Amino acid sequence: MDFAETPENAEFRARLREFLTEELPEWWSGLFDADEQTIPLTRHICAKLAERGWLTMSWPEEFGGAASDLWKQLVLREEMWTHQEPRGPQYMNVNYIGPMIMKFGTREQHDRFLKPMAEGRVIWTQGFSEPGAGSDLAAVSCKATEVEGGFVVNGSKIWNSYADAPADWCFLVVRSDPGSTRNKGLSILMVDMNTPGVTVRPILSLAGPRELNELFFDDVFVPADCLLGAKDDGWSMIVYGLALERAGVPWYAFVRQFLPDLIDYCNRTIVDGAPLSARPEVRAQIAEMHIRMEAARLMHYRVVSLQEAGVDAPVESALSILHSALAFQHAGQVGLETLGPLGQLARCEPDAPLRGAARQHWQLSVAATIAGGSADIQRNIVAQRGLGLPRAS
C-alpha cells in the first residue's frame, strides 16, 4: 500500500487552494445561504474554473475535458467541498449528468447540452425521487405519454436540489410505458424548466434554502429530441449514473475543514483559567472526530484505488458513504457540545463562535444518513452483496 499523494496531485491541490482563497469572498458560507449573491457567485466561480480547464477536467478530451484520472478528480472534489462547494449546483452537471449525456445522448444532444455545462453557464436539477418513493427509486409514477413529436409529462417529483436556484433544466426519470412496473418501462427526459406546466415549490429544510424542492408537471410537453437514450430503457442508465456519483466526499471534507478551526477555538478559549483544549473530554472527543474523519477518507481512497485498477466496488463504495455520513454526524455533535450554548447561534449573530459553522454543520449532518441513498440502503448493499446474507422476501 502507498499512502503518499503524488507530487503532481499535491501541487494541483495547492493551486486549487490558492485559487479558492483568492476568489471566494469573506461572506461565502456555502450553497444554502439565503444571500442573493450566492448563486451568481457560483456561476462566476464555474466560469473561472472553466477558463482554467478545471471545471470539466474529468471529461474526455473529445468533449473539451482533460480526461484526468480519478485521483485528480478526487482532489478537485475534496478542495471544492472543503470550501463549501463553490461550484454550487453545477457539480452535478460535471459529475454525472454530463457524463450520462455523453454516454447515452445523440450527437445533437452533445452539442446542445454539453457546451453550456463545460462553460459553467447552466444549472440542472435532478428529478428522481417521488413523494411516494424515497429509497425505492424504481417506484416511479410520474408518467410520460408519447404524443406526436414528443411526450406529455404529468406527475410530481420531490427532494430536488437547486430547482429554485432557478434551474434551467431538469434531468427527469419518468414512467414511459404505462403498463410497466418497477424498473421496467422507465425513460429519462431532459426538461426545459421554462416549459409551461412546470411548477417549483421550495421546501424549507434544516440545510437552508435551495437544498430541497418539489416539482409538479402538469401536461408538460417535452419534445422527442429531449429523450435520452432509448425509450423505456432508463433503468440501466440510472444505474450507470448513480455509480458516477461520489457521495460521501462532501461530508468528510466538511469535517476536515472544520477540525482545525475547532482546535484553534479550543486553544484560544480560556474557561476557568485554562484553555478548553486542556479538558480531557474535549481532547478525547476531538481526537475521535479526527480519527473517524480519517477512516472515512481512507475508505473513499480505497474505492478510488479499486476503480483506478478497473475493479467495480459497489460494497466498498456503500461503506465509504456510511463512514462519511457517520463521521459527519459525530463531528456535528462534537462541534456543538464543545462550543456550548453559543454554538447554536447562526452566523448572522455577532456572538456566534466560528461564524456559526458548528450549527451549520450539525444541521446539515442530520440528513447525512438520509440523502443520496440512506444509511439503511447502504447497509443492505453491504449485507447482501458484501456479506452474502439472504434478502428478506
Place this chain on the structure above:
Amino acid sequence: MDLTLTEEQRLLADSARRFLSREVGTEVVRDLEAEPEGFRRDLWKRMTALGWTSVAFTEADGGMDGGFGDLLVIAEELGRAAVSAPLYVSVALGALPLAWSSAIRARERYLAGLVDGSLIATTALLEPDGRAWWPTSGGAGGRLNGRKLFVPFAASADLLLVTTTLDGEHALVAVPTDRAGIEVRRLDAIGTEPQFEVSLDVVLSPDDVIARGSAADDVVARALDAAAVLTAGHVVGLTEGALALGVAHAKDREQFGKPIGTFQAVANRLVDVRSEVDALRLLVHRAAWALDTGSPDAGLHIAEAKAYANWTARTTVANTHQSMGAIGFTMEHDLQLYTRRLKAFEVAFGRPAVHLERVADRLGLVG
C-alpha cells in the same frame, strides 16, 4: 496513492492462510492453550520455515527487505485463524529493539537467530503495579532484581528483554532465559495468548545491557509502537474470523421460519463489524507505511490505528455475540477464542484513552 495490497503481499497472505487452515485449525488452537507453555516449538519451526520472522529485516541482517506492511499481512492471517504465536512478540519486542540498539555484542549473539527464527525473544515490560514500564529501582552492582507481569510466551522464549532501572538509570537488558535466577509462572488472564509472571534475581554482565538512559527510552518507545501496530493487525484478522462465524450463523440459523440474516437488526450489526474492520485495515496499513517510510506522522498514524483497533475490538465482540445468541457464549463454540483475544489486545499496548490523548496532542490541542 494505492490502498490495495501489493502482489507480493497477496501471495504472502494466501500462503499464510493456506498454511494456517491446513496445519492449525481451532482444535490445535485449543490444544496449544492447554499446553503449560501455551505454545509448541514444532509449530514455530514450521512457521519460521515460511520466513515469517525475517520479512521485516534488511538483507544485511539476514532478512527479506520487507517491512511492517508485510508483517501485518501475516498478523492478519494469524488473527483470522485465532492462532497465538510469538511472531509480533519476538520481532517487535525482541529482534527489532536489538537491531535498533547500538549493542554490538548482543546483536552479534542473538540477531541472526531471531531473524531466522531459531531463537524466540520476548520482553518483560510491565511492573507489578500494572502501569509502569520502568521500576523505580531494578538493580545495582551488576544484579537485576524485580518482578514483571504479562510477559507473553515467556516459557517458550530463549531471550528475555527487560525494562529496568540500573544504578538510577533506565536500562533495557537482554538475558538468555537459561540464566540462573529467572522464574516464570503462567498467569490466568483473559486472552488465549500465554502470559507469564517473571521473577528475576540475575547476575548481569556488561554485554547484557542493550541501551541506557534516553536511548533505552527511545528503543522501548519504538518497540511499543511497533507492537501496537502489529496487535492492531491481529485485531483486523480476529475480527474477520469472528465476523465469518457470525455471518455463517446468520445464514444457517432459522427463526420464525427464515434465516436470521434476513432480519435487518441482525444483518446491520454484522455490517457494522465489516464497516469498522475495513477502515481499521486501512488505518493500520497506513501506520505501517508511515513506520516503513520514516514519515514524521508515524506517531499520529499509529495512535489513530490503535485507538480504532480498540473500538473495532469492542464492536466485534458485542455484535458477533449478539448475533450468535447463547451458543456463542459457550466454551464449545469457537467465538470465545476470538472474543478473549480481542479483549486482551484491546487493553495491550495502549488503552483507547491513551491513544486518543496521543492523537489530541499531535493535532495541536494545547494541554
